[in-house]
Amino acid sequence: MQIVTRDPATGAELGRYPAHDDDAIERALAETAATAVAWAATPLPERLALLRTVGKILTERRAQYAALITAEMGKPLAESLAEIDKCAWNCEVVADLAPEWLADRPIDSGAARSWVSYEPLGVIFAVMPWNFPFWQVLRFACAALAAGNAAVLKHSPDVTGCALAIEELFESLQPGIFRALVIDAERVPETCARIVADRRIAAVTLTGSERAGLAIAAAAGAALKKAVLELGGSxxxxxxxxxxxxxxxxxxxxxxxxxxxxxxxxxxxxxxxxxxxxxxxxxxxxxxxxxxxxxxxxxxxxxxxxxxxxxxxxxxxxxxxxxxxxxxxxxxxxxxxxxxxxxxxxxxxxxxxxxxxxxxxxxxxxxxxxxxxxxFGLxxxxxxxxxxxxxxxxxxxxxxxxxNAPVASDPRLPFGGTGRSGYGRELSAEGVREFTNVRTIVAG
Missing domain, CATH: 3.40.309.10 (Aldehyde Dehydrogenase; Chain A, domain 2)
Known part of the structure; x- marks a missing residue:
């Protein structure tokens, strides 16, 4: 089975991509699970150095990546360039501020010592939409990777080229840390539910429609796994x-x-x-x-x-x-x-x-x-x-x-909604900590 992408400005075919079969999905899950163990043990400065490098590459390839965004989802080139620039900025913000966000937090409890520690979860499964094909992915990926996790992405088929370009970027720097799955549309519901239930997946994040959010939330609930949902808004x-x-x-x-x-x-x-x-x-x-x-x-x-x-x-x-x-x-x-x-x-x-x-x-x-x-309540x-x-x-x-300003996302501020707009937060300290085990430690 192949995924076909089309130019929204003309309807013309852009590319064809082979969909991953069950064996390919299994290899991706096994690879990211193994990488997650080593990445969690990697010192935070080294993890953040990777994000800085990603940001630099995004800037170097901004014209290439922006052209791909415009071709696959149709936004004007100036808006696509701005999207890449925002992704690069996010890499820098997370790299600069994550040491503070992920630092142990002492708490006076009466014990000799007590504190909260933010520890990696494992592999984060992300389901992302087409409207900001780089930004939606980088804002989750920077948080997940900074916290010491690995990532698996199921992107919209409309922007398959973008998904694979992002995978190639991360693979060139740290093999196995970020994998993109290309899944045939007819198999998406069943395949995503199976991936969420897989013991190697620690948590799930989705940006998309209410319908998709309900499906992923149900699968995550059945598997007793944490989910972050950013859904619609009015x-x-x-x-x-x-x-x-x-x-x-x-x-x-x-x-x-x-x-x-x-x-x-x-x-x-x-x-x-x-x-x-x-x-x-x-x-x-x-x-x-x-x-x-x-x-x-x-x-x-x-x-x-x-x-x-x-x-x-x-x-x-x-x-x-x-x-x-x-x-x-x-x-x-x-x-x-x-x-x-x-x-x-x-x-x-x-x-x-x-x-x-x-x-x-x-x-x-x-x-x-x-x-x-x-x-809604975004x-x-x-x-x-x-x-x-x-x-x-x-x-x-x-x-x-x-x-006196329009609503916008900013890497330094938490982003998310209430009601049917979802739950959990992306970006900022709150967004990075969503992908951690918030662990209480008491030492007498």
Whole structure:
């Protein structure tokens, strides 16, 4: 069986890759399990030196890797270059700060000595999506490897070339520490469940859809293994009466239409208090005119977004901009829908594409109620006079709150959600420690 990758801008075939059979998967698991034992015993400075080297190679090959990202998932080259740069930055941040993050933490318990130690788990199995094909992988891999673990990756088949390029990078530096599995789509559910259950897998991490998260969480629960899940989001972008409307609109356009809207943490529901709603909408329309985006990654993703737009308009929302498609390829125009209300598709569902839903609120309390009217809880962005916006934001349920700034991930800050956006954290000290045994030690 072969995996075929296609150019989202044209639909043309890019490459064919042989899928791994059961024997190849077994060899990968055996190799990473053996490597994990030696890697756990490797001094932390040596582990972090590997991450610094990875960061340097990413920078040296940024043009090559960015071109591969653009070819396989469609984002503009400038965005792909920025993704590689962020991966290299993450390598440096983890290498700089992991000695502090993983240091023994003394605790005064009344014993002669007591402390908490952060120790490796073994092999981490990761299931990752196509929308940031290098960033999603490097942010988990840097944490897992710094903590002394080895890693096995099941990437999206759409970005198989990216997965194998990352594997080659790590293999060239430390054989057996990072393996990428190429699995036929029809075999993914059964194969992933079997890998999670394998005694050589210590923990699991997934970034992706609710459906995939439920499957991996069920498998991890059945095997009594830790899981970190970063799932969907329907992030509110709340604009208060005292907001800088021009700045908010520019940030809104960047947040919603970057990566063609294919980001779990991008703003999706724009909740604006009525006194400034017309002015904000006008500013957003103006900011959107200069937006240039790439195609969505697949035809089915494009079709889902078009369905969501059509259903929302049919329910009474007003289409102010966009809504159309382009050919060849899987393009959707930057789209703005006004007068969206609870129950409409663009309010109730995650819109994983370039669709901005404007929801008008009567006042602050109504804006907070609308923001919390979702099962998701990944990020929230609130715009207004700083203390006012912070007070409103604290009443919104989310894993991250950004005041007068769009939500974004940063290697120095923990990243993750609540509710149906998942559990656990990536990045920062919290993200590295997710892949450790937090061990209590008491010495009398």
């Amino acid at each position: 992030d509110p972008f709340v604009v208060l009466a005292d907001a800088d409307l021009g700045g908010a609109a520019e940030a809104a356009a960047r947040s919603r239409f970057g990566n063609a809207g294919q980001s779990c943490v991008s703003a999706k529901r724009f909740i604006v208090v009525e006194p400034v709603a017309d002015a904000f909408v006008a500013a957003l329309l103006g900011a959107t005119k200069s937006v240039s985006i790439g195609p969505l990654a697949r035809a089915d993703l494009r079709d889902t977004v078009i369905r969501q737009i059509e259903e929302t308009v049919a329910a009474g929302a007003k289409l102010l901009a966009g809504g159309g498609t382009g050919t060849p390829g899987y393009f959707v125009e930057p789209t703005i829908l006004d007068h969206v209300t609870p129950g409409m598709t663009a309010f109730a569902e995650e819109t994983f594409g370039p669709v901005a839903a404007i929801i008008r609120a009567r006042d602050d309390d109504h804006a907070i109620a609308l923001a919390n009217d979702t099962d 990020g929230a962005s609130v715009w207004g006079e700083p203390e006012h916006a912070l007070a409103v934001g604290r009443r919104i349920r989310s894993g991250a709150l950004f005041v």
